[in-house]
Amino acid sequence: MNKLNYFLIIIAVLFLSSNNYGQSFTLNEMQGKEYVENITSSLIDNEIIINYDLINPSAKGYVDQYKRVKGCKFIVELYYSFDGRNFNKVDNADGDIGPDILVGKNKVIKWNVLDSALGLIGNVIFYISPKPILPKLSFSLTYTTWITIGNDYGPDENFSNNSFEVKLYKPLKNGNGSIVFPINFSSFTDETGESSEHGIAFAIGMGWQSNKRIFSIYSSVGPTIINRTVDNEEYNETNFSAFFGLDFKLLDFKKLTFLLPLKVALHPSSDLSIIQTGICLQF
Numbered sequence: 001m002n003k004l005n006y007f008l009i010i011i012a013v014l015f016l017s018s019n020n021y022g023q024s025f026t027l028n029e030m031q032g033k034e035y036v037e038n039i040t041s042s043l044i045d046n047e048i049i050i051n052y053d054l055i056n057p058s059a060k061g062y063v064d065q066y067k068r069v070k071g072c073k074f075i076v077e078l079y080y081s082f083d084g085r086n087f088n089k090v091d092n093a094d095g096d097i098g099p100d101i102l103v104g105k106n107k108v109i110k111w112n113v114l115d116s117a118l119g120l121i122g123n124v125i126f127y128i129s130p131k132p133i134l135p136k137l138s139f140s141l142t143y144t145t146w147i148t149i150g151n152d153y154g155p156d157e158n159f160s161n162n163s164f165e166v167k168l169y170k171p172l173k174n175g176n177g178s179i180v181f182p183i184n185f186s187s188f189t190d191e192t193g194e195s196s197e198h199g200i201a202f203a204i205g206m207g208w209q210s211n212k213r214i215f216s217i218y219s220s221v222g223p224t225i226i227n228r229t230v231d232n233e234e235y236n237e238t239n240f241s242a243f244f245g246l247d248f249k250l251l252d253f254k255k256l257t258f259l260l261p262l263k264v265a266l267h268p269s270s271d272l273s274i275i276q277t278g279i280c281l282q283f
Contacts, residue, residue, distance in 0.1 A: 063132035144278035180207035216247040
């Protein structure tokens, strides 16, 4: 077991018999360096009380070695041993122990020695082992709008475009980045004189994100519903649109990452190729 993930509490316990009230305890502590700090311990009425702070040592909040997912939950377990080699898990302790323990200060574990099956005499070694819970997925929210379009754009033309996107990121087991699943909803309006065109598109796709969230590349495709008005005549049609995107990491904080998205939206039926940018927040 990784010594960085635990601390030891060596307790010399003397019980002359199960009915004897005379007890002698000596506590010596060695603090871990990775997920636990500010450890203190005490003994009150046969109850071992351990106080500690649970931290994520990553300045950017990552909980996997490839820096793909951020997290704040841990599985905290307590073990004991009589010889320092063979350890047994403590199952009847109370407090900040078990699954889904959030990062934070002033955590407390309480364990009643008399309720245990430790035996009555001996030097008992304890250690606490926090293990980060790795989220199976992370997600991002993206908003983009147009910066230029590829068709002939005249001075009397009124064009607008908005795109909203949710991306899901699933870390690959081999450690080579994450698979990206983009879900895109976008709309555009193109008006010229008495002619107008309004489109709504929905698209899903796939892509890949590098370790450390440095960049992502992805594409998606889906149906587009277009409403056209030409010379006061209105008609609708359904076609397909495609989206191609690159996201680049700008800033990385404890709880989220800011990325710069650059996207190209292709609407073949409208002869539109739209270049978009905006902001992406990955959690």
